[in-house]
Amino acid sequence: MSASPRIRRLDERLGLSVLRAGLSPVTLVTYARDHVAVRTPSRPDFHFGNTLDLTGVPEPDQLAGFLDRYEQTIGQLGAGHVQLRWETPLDAGAPPAAPTPDTEVVGRARELGLEVSPLTVLLLDQLVPPAGGAAVELAPVPAPDATAGGAVDRRWHATTVLYRYLAGDTPDDWRGNDDGFVAWSVEQQRTLASSGRCQVWVALRHGMPVARLGLLHDRQGLAVVEDVVVHPAHRRRGIASALTHRAVAHHLEVDPSARVGLAADPGGGADRLYRRLGFRPHATIWTAFAAAPAASPAAS
Ligand SMILES: CC(C)(COP(=O)(O)OP(=O)(O)OC[C@H]1O[C@@H](n2cnc3c(N)ncnc32)[C@H](O)[C@@H]1OP(=O)(O)O)[C@@H](O)C(=O)NCCC(=O)NCCS
Structure with missing residues (x-):
């Protein structure tokens, strides 16, 4: 047997x-x-x-x-x-x-x-709402439309500018930035957004974009949250937690059985933040x- x-x-x-x-x-x-x-x-x-x-x-x-x-x-x-x-x-x-x-x-x-x-790499186990509500408006960035330079394009541009804070907090930190690469990478997100594979989200304070992230998926049930960036002056107010929670909750409404993952430096602030939202370690x-x-x- x-x-x-x-x-x-x-x-x-x-x-x-x-x-x-x-x-x-x-x-x-x-x-x-x-x-x-x-x-x-x-x-x-x-x-x-x-x-x-x-x-x-x-x-x-x-x-x-x-x-x-x-x-x-x-x-x-x-x-x-x-x-x-x-x-x-x-x-x-x-x-x-x-x-x-x-x-x-x-x-x-x-x-x-x-x-x-x-x-x-952490995978979502059970999505947990953040403890305190951050005083921000959380908004999906629409897929690009045909109106070049219109409101949708301006929103995409604002989320692009926030990328510089991935490199650091001050202009000195940005000198080595490859703006051409960032522009190309956002162009890829725009293409994916147009085909329904990418949703960029922004957090607005007093109408100004202060944080961004992208949730992308492979059409086969696997999604990833990428490039979570909060403007340095607006950190430690729960904005990244609120934005990540909203983006993931929205994706699960659309695809309840999706697996959602993300990556973080081991033991860093983002690692802690994602664990509080219900993500669990999966792999190094x-x-x-x-x-x-x-x-x-x-x-x-
Ligand atoms: C990592 C990052 C996205 C966090 O953004 P954030 O908006 O500050 O995150 P949150 O406010 O939700 O949580 C951060 C900390 O503030 C605390 N916090 C949240 N709300 C708070 C409040 N109202 N008062 C005081 N502290 C608060 C959280 O408990 C958390 O504490 P911890 O670091 O001890 O775990 C931000 O620092 C960033 O943009 N860094 C550069 C880019 C980056 O590294 N991105 C991650 C890629 S994986």
């Missing part, structure tokens, strides 16, 4: 899929036996859109081979950086702290010129990254 059937959790290993759920239509995703290749030929500097996502945790001696594969499938298309990602599962009760890296993998990656860093994404091409595997 065969052994009793194993019960598998259906939400296993969704971490990297969450990060890919909002990719633009100009990004190509191809699935191979041991990796997923993500390529954006028209935007080789887009890190999330030019990455080799491994389907398992690599052994140290496999990294050089994956770098070769990266070069063949992605680097050849012009990407200056190198990026490999993989995920390790996190218990839903894991504390909001940086997990312990595998020192052998990190050591080998470093020999190859790659720095490895962790990111926590390990990103091995080099801004310039890493050492040639052959030479190492």
Whole structure:
């Protein structure tokens, strides 16, 4: 007689899929036996859109081979950086702290010129309303309409400006910003919004946009909340909590069975905030990254 059937959790290993759920239509995703290749030929500097996502945790001696594969499938298309990602599962009760890296993998990656860093992906368990109501108006940004420069375009522009606060709070922090890349990325969101795959939300205080986020989905039940940004002068008033709650609640009204995920630096303020709203740790994404091409595997 065969052994009793194993019960598998259906939400296993969704971490990297969450990060890919909002990719633009100009990004190509191809699935191979041991990796997923993500390529954006028209935007080789887009890190999330030019990455080799491994389907398992690599052994140290496999990294050089994956770098070769990266070069063949992605680097050849012009990407200056190198990026490999993989995920390790996190218990839903894991504390909001940086997990312990595998020192052998990190050591080998470093020999190859790659720095490895962790990111926590959290999945919604049960949506919990924020404790206090923030005194803001929460508004969906409509999909672009045909009136260039009209009210809808102005709203999109305002949400774009808020992106600078991802880099820091002062003009000195923004000098290194690539405004062209932000504009391109918002253009992708506009395209996705037009096809019903992206909803951008803003929080307004006294009529002025002070916070933004995007909720994007893959049409197959997986959604991701991205780019939650609150203007520094308006932080710690519950605005991000209220905005995230509203965006997710709205999405669940439209698609009650959706899985909703997001990413945060382990143990940071956003990690704490999302847990209070009912998100639970799901996976650590390990990103091995080099801004310039890493050492040639052959030479190492
Ligand atoms: C992370 C970020 C989005 C949080 O926005 P926010 O509007 O300040 O978030 P909230 O006000 O909902 O919660 C932040 C803190 O303020 C506290 N808070 C909320 N309302 C408050 C109030 N009325 N009075 C005092 N504190 C309050 C919360 O308890 C929370 O405390 P904690 O940090 O100890 O956990 C914001 O700091 C930001 O834009 N950072 C830069 C971009 C970024 O890192 N985004 C996250 C990407 S994943």
